[in-house]
Amino acid sequence: MCADTPELNSESSVDYRDTVFLPETDFPMRGDLPKREPEWLARWEKLGIYNQLRAKQGRPSFVLHDGPPYANGHLHIGHALNKTIKDIINRSHQMMGHDARYVPGWDCHGLPIEWKIEEQYRAKGLDKDDVDTVAFRQECRKFAEGWIDIQREEFKRLGVYGNWEDPYLTMNYHAEAVIAEDFMKLLMNGSLYQGSKPVMWSPVEKTALAEAEVEYKDHTSHTIWVRFKPVAGLEGASVIIWTTTPWTIPQNRAVAYGPELAYGLYRVDAVEEKSTAAVDELLILGDAVAESVKAAAKIEGWTRVREVNPAEFEGVILKHPYHGAEGGNGEWDYDVPMLPGDHVTDDAGTGFVHTAPSHGEDDYVLGLKFKLPMTYNVTEDSSYRADLPLFGGQAVFDQNGKEGPANVSNIKQLAYAGALLAKGKVKHSYPHSWRSKAPVIFRNTPQWFAAIDVTLQDEMNEHGTTIRERALKSINELVAFTPVSGQNRLRSMIENRPDWVLSRQRAWGVPLTCFVKKGAKPTDADFLLKNPALNARITAAFEKDGADVWYVEGFKEKILEGIADPAEYTQIFDVLDVWFDSGSTHSFVLRDRADGSKDGIADVYLEGTDQHRGWFHSSLLQASATRGRAPYRNVVTHGFTLDEKGMKMSKSIGNTVAPQEVISEYGADILRLWVALSDYTMDQRIGPKIIKGTADSYRRLRNTLRYMLGALAGYTPAEAVTAAEMPELEQWVLHRLAELDVEVRREYRAFNFAGVFQSLFQFCTVDLSAYYFDIRKDALYCDAPDSLRRRAARTVMDLLFARLTTWLAPILPFTMEDVWLSRHKDDAASVHLEDFPETPAGWLQPDLATKWSQIREARRVVTGALELQRTAKVIGASLEAKPQVYVADTAVLAALNSVAFADLCITSGISLSGNAAPQGAFALNEVPGLSVVFAPAEGEKCQRCWQILPDVGSHKHAATCARCNEVLG
Known part of the structure; x- marks a missing residue:
């Protein structure tokens, strides 16, 4: 039977169209989704769908904990991908019998918002430092509130359901109280300490940055080869170092060598005209990189005098290049030891590493091992301290992220001192702040850390006694990963990560709620004021008035009353890394809310792959420190969104896709379907x-x-x-x-x-x-x-x-x-x-399915044979045929005989035979043992069902077959 209404036979005056039961529906062919979807959103809100679902009793809990987006701009396509994946998971688990509660949330503190307010200040010619801290924080809060309202509506437009009336915000008073409370757990369990070490520092934003706040982009740096002269030994030969940060030379405290590398003593025999090398001078270099140094220094010829065994470097003292410099005031008249370092390689450079413990991770580790002095020459805006001889006040980068004079000044001073062997420039991958887009530096500053390998003074030891042990056991035994590659990725990060830098020198965030004793050293037992009653007071104050109270004049005196003498303690005003904020959400959402999780652990955390070093990571560390294990049972990750050519989206390129534009043209369901059609574990193209x-x-x-x-x-x-x-x-x-x-x-x-x-x-x-x-x-x-x-x-x-x-x-x-x-x-x-x-389980019939798989394959052969006749215009429709089907397999033949095979093939008849097929019969290679010979249907066309049958016209109702005649009565 064709889908269309049968045409009226010109030879018959009877019209049977009204007797056919054609489909009837007012469901439109076109969805008109952009117009109609808002109507359904309004209907769902009126019905209170989300709350009705919560009223269903006795259902097992399922909680997908929302990783908080940042409240500072319109949604991009990555947000749409993320929230749609979460919504599909929540809705599906709800419909599989769970109570799938979903509390959306926002990350509200931190530098991005603070940076926006500072931009507004700069545009008005104002200085943030001249504004009352509480007033400044209130502006940041208001800014976040505005974007939360905007993003909430944009998320709802995607069809995402959840508790939108009562989301969680990291800036809510209760959240701030809990974040402070969890920080004070680190204070009490012994993991909190103040240290001085190099951290990635943004000169533009004047704050330390976490790894997750840094992106790597191409940058052109100065590169220099520098002579370090021995005080004695090494035949007077210069040890050559290479660096791309000339500004760190004033902070040099050692030169590292590789104990297992091959070195040589080289005598310069001939030089080019502009070379700064001198004929007959002796240089010590790693053999593997000697030729590259020779080219850089424009040395035409030299002689490798002999091999230098690394053992010869033991105990050697070098002079700093600025030793005895005019105007140096003796600043650099100290010994520079040669020290063995496992981090030294000879795949680039010179085989020696200039070591400034205040400005590099490897340098810092070597400095700790050999007790090298730390320097504090570089201030928060990347300028040298004002009283540093020769270079005082000069900046590495200015306030716009452009290069300052520090590098060039050092290069000139090295040349003046006769220490500069060669110079050049190199384009390489360099860390930048992803907010200001400006280059960062490694800078030694006093910061607050969570020690991840110290034995914690608590009783949550089921999964380990240190933060790292608990985190690794969680990864290995307590958490499932989708895709599974996420497990190795997160594990490797936890295995190799240093202590967590908790402090930021900013204003908009939860402060580090601690006090230090004046005059005490960080290593002293009484350096930090540890008092449970004080912690409870701080928590209660934040619960009542929010974290702003920390900055109100007189707070220290009030909060310490009866506990300690305020005059003896310094109040810390650094704020917590925002990753600690978001890492704490399990406490004030999963644990504390009625619609959280009964055991404080989420069934799922789901975010992009970058969150292995972000939210998954910080949540794992924070929870390992404060509750003894990971706050999640499943970690699900999705890829990034790329354009149709697989390129990263960029506004400057003009290849971005805004979710709002897709929704306005096609509707949210089309955007959701794009998500569903994709393997979200990989990068997505759109x-x-x-x-x-x-x-x-x-x-x-x-x-x-x-x-x-x-x-x-x-x-x-x-x-x-x-x-x-x-x-x-x-x-x-x-x-x-x-x-x-x-x-x-x-x-x-x-x-x-x-x-x-x-x-x-x-x-x-x-x-x-x-x-x-x-x-x-x-x-x-x-x-x-x-x-x-x-x-x-x-x-x-x-x-x-x-x-x-x-x-x-x-x-x-x-x-x-x-x-x-x-x-x-x-x-x-x-x-x-x-x-x-x-x-019902009884619906599953494997044997029947096997039989119908054979029938369906046989139908394919018949359909193929008829399509040839249709193409040749022998027939117009399959009902004009009564094919002959030859089946070699007796079991298949029996199966076809047991069903109305002609109906299945939509033919007016069919004949089945177990005989051998005649030559030229149609067959398909993939369906052996079955052939078809075309034959036309016999009889007349029924004007009601269009089948061609011999009995048409022999019944009460004109031009109908027996079946249709009976239906008509």
């Missing part, structure tokens, strides 16, 4: 062509659902038949539903909804639209309403509807609501109040 392709897939799926709605017009439960009563074709569809039920639930639980959608899309377009619906059109349109075959088909359609709409609702919430309401006209109805229907 652009106009990809979105258009997604919209095409959506239309195909929508048409399938629309047909199903039309076929179900007027259906009532009274029509239903049991599975046992159904024809085998319907039982096969039920089998497929049973298979899909297992698969859909499994993949949703595994957070693999790309697998869910692909399976359902394939089922809808191939199994249903192109196969089952195509076959059953004749029965649905032309069988009597009370016929078993038609009732069975409609029963299956009803069962399909219940499952497809709910299975797809987490991915396409707007469209599935539209589909659902097309059948359920109740004002209180919503597909999102439903669960996935339970599927």
Whole structure:
């Protein structure tokens, strides 16, 4: 039966069109999603869908804890990807019988917001340091509040459901109190200490940066080769170092060598005209890099006098290049020892490493080992201290991130001192602040740290006694990772990370709520004031008035009253690294909220792959320190969004895709479908062509659902038949539903909804639209309403509807609501109040599925044979055929004889034979043992069902077949 209404036979005056049961539905072919989606959002809000779901009793908890986005701008496509993935996971677990609570949150403190307020100040010619700290913090708070309201509406427009009326904010008073309380746990358990070590420092923003706040970009640096002269020994030869940071030379305290490297003593024999090398001077270099130094120094010829054993460097003292410098005031008249260092390599440079413990991680470690002095020559804006001889006040980078005079001044001084062997420039990857986009430096500053290898003074030792031990055990034993590669990535970071730098020299954040004793050293036992009663007071004050009270004049005196003499203690005004804020969210969300997690542990943390060094990482460290283990059971990561060519999105390139633009043109469901069609564990590509392709897939799926709605017009439960009563074709569809039920639930639980959608899309377009619906059109349109075959088909359609709409609702919430309401006209109805229907185990029939797989393959051969005749214009429709089918396999032949194979092939008849096929019969290589010979259908065309049958015209109703005549009565 064709999908269209039968045409009126010109030879007959009878019109049977009104007797055919064609699909009827008001469900539109076009979704018109941009216009209609806001109506559903308003409806869901009116119905209180999220709160209705919370009222369902006795369901196991499922909590996906929201990694807080930053409240400082409109959403980008990465936000849309992230929140959609979370929403699909939450909705699917809710519909699988869980209580899937979702509390969205925002990260509100920190440098990005503070930087925006400072920009506003600079535009007005104001200085932040002249403004009252509390007033400044209030401006930061107001700025964050404004963007939270904007982002909340943008997230809701994506169809993301959650407790939007009561989200968590890291700047809420309770959150600030808990963050401070958790910080004070570090104070009490012995992991907090003040140290002086080099950290990545932004001269523009005047603060230390975490690794997650740094991005690496190409940068052109000065590069120099410098002579260090021995005080004695080494035959007077100069030891040559190489560095790309000339500004660190004033801080040099040692020269490191590799104990296992090969070195040589080289005598200069000839030089080019502009070389600063001198004939007959002796240089000591690593042999592997000697030729590169020779070229850089413009040395035409030299002689390798002899091998230098690294043992000869032991105990050698060098002079600083500025030793005895005019105007140096003796600043650099100290010994520079040669020290062995495992970090020294000979793949670049000179085989020796200039060591400034105040300005490099390896340098710092070597300095600790050999007790080298730390220097404090560089101030917070990257300028030398004003009283530093020769260079006082000169900056490495200025306030715009441009190069200051420090490098060039050092190069000139080295040349003046006769220490400069060569100079040049090199383009290399260099750390930059991802906010100001300016270069950063390594700078020695007093900072507060959490020691991750110290034995903690608490009783949470089930998973280890140090932060690192607890974190690694969590990774190895307590947490599952999707994809599994995330485990190795996070583990390697935890294994190799240094102590956590907690402090930032800023104003907008939670302060480090501690006091230090004046005159005491950080190593003294009484350096930090440790008092549980004081901690409780601070927590209570923050709970009542927020962290701003820390900055109110007189707070120290009030809070220390009766506990300690305020005059003896210094109040710390640094603020906590914002990663500690977000790392603490498990405490004030999962633990403290009624809609949190019963045990304070989330079922899922889900963010982008960059959060292995960000939120996953800080949450793991913070929770390991304060609760003894990871705050999550599953870590799920997604990739980044790229343009259609696989390039990183950039506003300057003009290849960004704004979610708001996609929604305004196509609708949020199309954006959500793009997410579902992608393997989110990899980087995602998006652009106009990809979105258009997604919209095409959506239309195909929508048409399938629309047909199903039309076929179900007027259906009532009274029509239903049991599975046992159904024809085998319907039982096969039920089998497929049973298979899909297992698969859909499994993949949703595994957070693999790309697998869910692909399976359902394939089922809808191939199994249903192109196969089952195509076959059953004749029965649905032309069988009597009370016929078993038609009732069975409609029963299956009803069962399909219940499952497809709910299975797809987490991915396409707007469209599935539209589909659902097309059948359920109740004002209180919503597909999102439903669960996935339970599927009877009896529907699963593997033997029947095997049989129907054979039948379907046989149908493919018949269809192929008829398509040749259609192409040759021998026939116009398959109902004009009555093919002859030759089947070699007796079991397959029996299977075909046991069903109405002609109906399955949509032909007016078919003949089956076990004889050998005649020569020239049509066959497919992939379906051996089955051949088809075309033959036209015999008889006349029924004007109601279009089948060509011998009995047409011999019944009461003119030009009808027996079946149609009986239906007409």
